[in-house]
Amino acid sequence: xxxxxxSAQHCSVARTLDxxxxxxxxxxxxxxxxxxxxxxxxVEQLGISRKVxxxxxxxxxxxxxxxxxxxxxNPCRYEYRLTASGLDLLPVLLVLMRWGDRWLSEDGxxxxxxxxxxCGQVSTAKVVCAHCGGExxxxxxxxxxxxxxxxxxxxxxxxxxxxxDLFKKIRL
Amino acid sequence: xxxxxxSAQHCSVARTLDxxxxxxxxxxxxxxxxxxxxxxxxVEQLGISRKVxxxxxxxxxxxxxxxxxxxxxNPCRYEYRLTASGLDLLPVLLVLMRWGDRWLSEDGxxxxxxxxxxCGQVSTAKVVCAHCGGExxxxxxxxxxxxxxxxxxxxxxxxxxxxxDLFKKIRL
Numbered sequence: 001x002x003x004x005x006x007s008a009q010h011c012s013v014a015r016t017l018d019x020x021x022x023x024x025x026x027x028x029x030x031x032x033x034x035x036x037x038x039x040x041x042x043v044e045q046l047g048i049s050r051k052v053x054x055x056x057x058x059x060x061x062x063x064x065x066x067x068x069x070x071x072x073x074n075p076c077r078y079e080y081r082l083t084a085s086g087l088d089l090l091p092v093l094l095v096l097m098r099w100g101d102r103w104l105s106e107d108g109x110x111x112x113x114x115x116x117x118x119c120g121q122v123s124t125a126k127v128v129c130a131h132c133g134g135e136x137x138x139x140x141x142x143x144x145x146x147x148x149x150x151x152x153x154x155x156x157x158x159x160x161x162x163x164x165d166l167f168k169k170i171r172l
Numbered sequence: 173x174x175x176x177x178x179s180a181q182h183c184s185v186a187r188t189l190d191x192x193x194x195x196x197x198x199x200x201x202x203x204x205x206x207x208x209x210x211x212x213x214x215v216e217q218l219g220i221s222r223k224v225x226x227x228x229x230x231x232x233x234x235x236x237x238x239x240x241x242x243x244x245x246n247p248c249r250y251e252y253r254l255t256a257s258g259l260d261l262l263p264v265l266l267v268l269m270r271w272g273d274r275w276l277s278e279d280g281x282x283x284x285x286x287x288x289x290x291c292g293q294v295s296t297a298k299v300v301c302a303h304c305g306g307e308x309x310x311x312x313x314x315x316x317x318x319x320x321x322x323x324x325x326x327x328x329x330x331x332x333x334x335x336x337d338l339f340k341k342i343r344l
Contacts, residue, residue, distance in 0.1 A: 010283040012272025013202050013265055019276070023193060030185050033310065035333030045332050079334070082310075085275045090310060091299035093185055095267045100184025101318075103257045104191070109320030111182040117312040119304035126302035127263035132291035133298075133305065138205065138254075138262055140289040146273075148281030160217050161207030162251065 010150045019063050020089065024048055025056055029086065030093055032066070037079040065089070094125035143167060182322045191235050192261065196220055197228055201258065202265055204238070209251040237261070266297035315339060 020026055024046070031045050039057075043050055057080060060066040065086040068078040082089075094114075101110040101124070116123035129136055143166065145154050158167040192198055196218070203217050211229075215222055229252060232238040237258040240250040254261075266286075273282040273296070288295035301308055315338065317326050330339040 012269040012277060012283060014199060015276040016268045016272035017198060021195060026189060027186055034315065034329050035335035035338055036329065037334050041332035045329060087310060088271060088274065091267050092271060094299055094308060095263050096188045097184040099260060099264060100188035102260065104187040105184060105320050110318035111184060111320045111322070112326070113316050113318040115314040115316060116301045116303065116306065116308065117314060118306045119301060121303040123301040123303050123308065125299050125308060127266055127297050127299055129288045129291060129295040130298035131288065131293040131295050134288065134290045136262070136266060136288065136295065136297060138259060142287040142289060143206065144285050144287060146282035146285040148277050148283045150283070154284070157206050157208065157217060160213035162209050163207035166207055
């Protein structure tokens with residue numbers, strides 16, 4: 001099956017999924033966050049085929065989410081480290097984990113917890129407004145075209161919505 | 173190709189991806205958040221095949237992320253609405269969008285912005301500790317087994333890590 005590409009869409013969710021939305025990719029990144037940086041341990045931990053892992057690591061390196069760093073010479077062997085944009089995917093993993101803990105774990109029993117060293121408590125991730133720290137909900141967020149918007153696309157979304165008022169602040 | 177299932181893994185990221193990690197699924201949910209709730213407008217907005225959309229909507233309804241609500245009788249027609257667990261995926265979308273805005277938009281020019289009605293500012297999503305409100309980073313988070321943990325799996329991850337100290341607080 002030919003993979004659909006979302007990268008031409010003027011939407012940051014679509015563009016992000018175009019890179020990290022392939023099966024396995026976020027689980028590979030999860031393991032690298034846990035310090036599993038080398039090919040053989042990744043194969044073992046993930047139970048992934050070598051072919052698929054090779055392909056995913058290549059893609060993530062090309063997209064500058066991982067970088068290859070030699071850890072041994074003769075023969076040369078590499079490990080994979082997170083770049084700045086790769087490290088910035090931690091919030092994505094934490095938010096996915098929080099949702100799974102809440103909705104998919106038996107009796108809400110989280111398989112893994114995180115102690116937040118700064119406060120010493122078992123922490124869960126919470127998504128808030130970067131400006132005021134308040135909660136972000138469907139009811140208090142109003143989409144509007146950003147500087148990279150294609151207005152026709154947003155107007156099309158508004159027309160298709162059963163709730164066009166959601167977009168009423170759009171300057172079209 | 174047979175789809176790998178991650179649901180047997182004791183990991184909330186894996187379980188979550190098992191449900192929302194299929195191509196298209198998060199983009200369908202994005203459009204439903206924008207109020208595009210009906211089959212034909214979703215086909216048009218997404219440029220998705222009717223067969224794939226039918227399959228994804230069926231899966232999301234079975235997983236209780238969406239529910240079908242009739243909006244017309246004779247002939248009966250349905251629209252799709254987010255359940256409580258579906259609404260709780262908003263943070264996932266916001267965090268994916270934030271990452272794409274930062275790393276994939278030309279000159280950081282976000283295609284879509286959100287005004288946070290509670291503070292009146294253009295808002296971006298920020299992931300913080302639900303306990304203290306502080307930043308969560310690779311350096312200040314320490315994984316440990318949660319109540320739903322399988323200790324062998326976590327010990328295996330620690331053994332495979334180049335940074336086993338990350339897990340040093342684990343009670344094994």
